[in-house]
Amino acid sequence: MNRVxxxxxxxxxxxxxIDVRRALDKKSILYRLKIxxxxxxALAILAGTGDDIFNGNPDIILIDLNMPKLNxxxxxxxxxxxxxxxxxxxxxxxxxxxxxxxxxxxxLGVSGYITKPLKLESPSSIDAFNLMIDLMxxxxx
Amino acid sequence: xxxxxxxxLSFSTILLLFSxxxxxxxxxxxxxxxxxxxxxxxxxxxxxxNRFQRNFLSMVSGLRGYMLxxxxxxxxxxxxxxxxxxxxxxxxxxxxxxxSTQQSILRDVKKLNDHWVNDFANPLLKAKKSxxxxxSSKFAFTSLYRxxxxxxxxxxxxxxxxxxxxxxxxxxxxYRELQNKLLTTSTQNTKSIxxxxxxxxxxxxxxxxxxxxxxxxxxxxxxxxxxxxxxEGDYTVLANDKGENELSQLxxxxxxMAKILGNNIAVLKRQRxxxxxxxxxxxxxxxxxxxxxxxxxxxxxEDHSFDLPPKVNEYLALIKGRIKRAENxxxxxxxxxxxxxxxxxxxxxxxxxxxxEVQEYIPxxxxxxxRIQSSMPVLFSERVPLLQVFTNLIGNxxxxxxxxxxxxxxxxRQAGDKYEFFIExxxxxxxxxxxxxxxVIFQTLQERDHVESTGVGLSIVKKILDDRGxxxxxxxxxGKGSVFSFEWFKIENYE
Numbered sequence: 001m002n003r004v005x006x007x008x009x010x011x012x013x014x015x016x017x018i019d020v021r022r023a024l025d026k027k028s029i030l031y032r033l034k035i036x037x038x039x040x041x042a043l044a045i046l047a048g049t050g051d052d053i054f055n056g057n058p059d060i061i062l063i064d065l066n067m068p069k070l071n072x073x074x075x076x077x078x079x080x081x082x083x084x085x086x087x088x089x090x091x092x093x094x095x096x097x098x099x100x101x102x103x104x105x106x107x108l109g110v111s112g113y114i115t116k117p118l119k120l121e122s123p124s125s126i127d128a129f130n131l132m133i134d135l136m137x138x139x140x141x
Numbered sequence: 142x143x144x145x146x147x148x149x150l151s152f153s154t155i156l157l158l159f160s161x162x163x164x165x166x167x168x169x170x171x172x173x174x175x176x177x178x179x180x181x182x183x184x185x186x187x188x189x190x191n192r193f194q195r196n197f198l199s200m201v202s203g204l205r206g207y208m209l210x211x212x213x214x215x216x217x218x219x220x221x222x223x224x225x226x227x228x229x230x231x232x233x234x235x236x237x238x239x240x241s242t243q244q245s246i247l248r249d250v251k252k253l254n255d256h257w258v259n260d261f262a263n264p265l266l267k268a269k270k271s272x273x274x275x276x277s278s279k280f281a282f283t284s285l286y287r288x289x290x291x292x293x294x295x296x297x298x299x300x301x302x303x304x305x306x307x308x309x310x311x312x313x314x315x316y317r318e319l320q321n322k323l324l325t326t327s328t329q330n331t332k333s334i335x336x337x338x339x340x341x342x343x344x345x346x347x348x349x350x351x352x353x354x355x356x357x358x359x360x361x362x363x364x365x366x367x368x369x370x371x372x373e374g375d376y377t378v379l380a381n382d383k384g385e386n387e388l389s390q391l392x393x394x395x396x397x398m399a400k401i402l403g404n405n406i407a408v409l410k411r412q413r414x415x416x417x418x419x420x421x422x423x424x425x426x427x428x429x430x431x432x433x434x435x436x437x438x439x440x441x442x443e444d445h446s447f448d449l450p451p452k453v454n455e456y457l458a459l460i461k462g463r464i465k466r467a468e469n470x471x472x473x474x475x476x477x478x479x480x481x482x483x484x485x486x487x488x489x490x491x492x493x494x495x496x497x498e499v500q501e502y503i504p505x506x507x508x509x510x511x512r513i514q515s516s517m518p519v520l521f522s523e524r525v526p527l528l529q530v531f532t533n534l535i536g537n538x539x540x541x542x543x544x545x546x547x548x549x550x551x552x553x554r555q556a557g558d559k560y561e562f563f564i565e566x567x568x569x570x571x572x573x574x575x576x577x578x579x580x581v582i583f584q585t586l587q588e589r590d591h592v593e594s595t596g597v598g599l600s601i602v603k604k605i606l607d608d609r610g611x612x613x614x615x616x617x618x619x620g621k622g623s624v625f626s627f628e629w630f631k632i633e634n635y636e
Contacts, residue, residue: 015433022440095429117432 008058039070065094151349169331196222376403420478424471473597492517514552533598538566567622
């Protein structure tokens, strides 16, 4: 069954958006990617007020931590209070290698912590990304 | 009041008291002298008066003897005594104070004496002499002799004279006794006053000394405490001293100094934090666009390297190399800024084990042997900075080695309460003029294209050692090699 995985990417940097798209393209999955430039925009999409390409909630949210307006942690904290959104798998996508950030993300119940850039040279980053892809494949099957 | 003034005033007081004591004693000595002189004079006066009385008796007996025997020998006695008494009277007159009772007694004595000589003795002698010549004269003499000597008038004069002299000498004796009594009293007084004043001086001296010593030492102790507190980093301690003296001023100066020091340290701390923050932001924010460029170049390489002319691919590789260098520099800045920001953790460090770990971080270089002294010491100190120092120094020795074959030696020796570690290589060596420069951040002696180097490694080593007050030394001879040596603690304490 060729189900399409719905991904909401919250990322303000165009290059990083391309980076994610390229990384996804290399995997054998079908996906639909919606991009929000910040947390507020993402909330609007999730509330269905924006143009909705998903028909419902996304399967996965990929979110940058450092963003204007509503940042990654604020966004996370917000959706955890909304019943319809709190079970969506969330992956952090960030340049921050900071221990505090990782611990804080874990405490907010994220599914994975992926560090940018998505390069083969940084194994931890690729591992986390592959974990996300495995999760998507599981949902597809 | 100023302390110098207080000291001056106290010593002046003591000096004044001593001066008074000396003056009183001096006055007393003068008094004793005067008394001695008076006593001597009084003795002379009494001696004279006694002699006068004896002379007078000689005169009387001389006169009578002559009258009875007609011997000229008696006349001689009479004459010499009369003459002597004239002289004694004159002398007494100078000895006795003018306008005194004694002087009036003396005048009476002289009157009586003259009266006796002129009214009795001389006329008798005259009559006696002329009595030798004629009978009428003899009769005249006999009648005069009778009236003069037998009727008692002459006797009365003698008695008056005696009474006068008794009065005269008694006055002298009384005077002397009175003087003696006065002298004894004043000597006694002087003694008491001297003792009291001397005792006062000593007590005042001790009190002043104690007061000043306490006054000064308590303030100095206070200031020492304060200086210690400042040394320990507490700049808020203030000596509460509102006085006007020099020590109060000193205390206020120290207060002021502490305040300025505190402010300066606060400014320094803030600036250091700002600098760290700045370094962090700069390196972090510069990383993002660099990564972006790197990404794009990678995408071009991945997707289009076959479509591009070889020259373009070559340039792209150059761009990637420069990106890598920029990333290394940013990493260096971050590492440098991070030194000393970590919490101090002391642990047992086996330097043998530590150096094994160091070798894992350093890329090996073929032909260059790393020779580490067996049984390196075990320390109790901070592990991470020591690891960093070894890694950077040994890493440099290998990285910059310019010969096909070589040895890098690591060894140590005791240096008091520290160890001194040596990293010796037989590489290119460093010219003396660069020995300072190599420890400055971003300084590198080789072209960057030749050996990828950020110029941060040695500055990090230097900063780690400087922060701990430890020394690093370099001895080197160009062409022969270099020896870096640095100190490290054997056993370190938490401060």
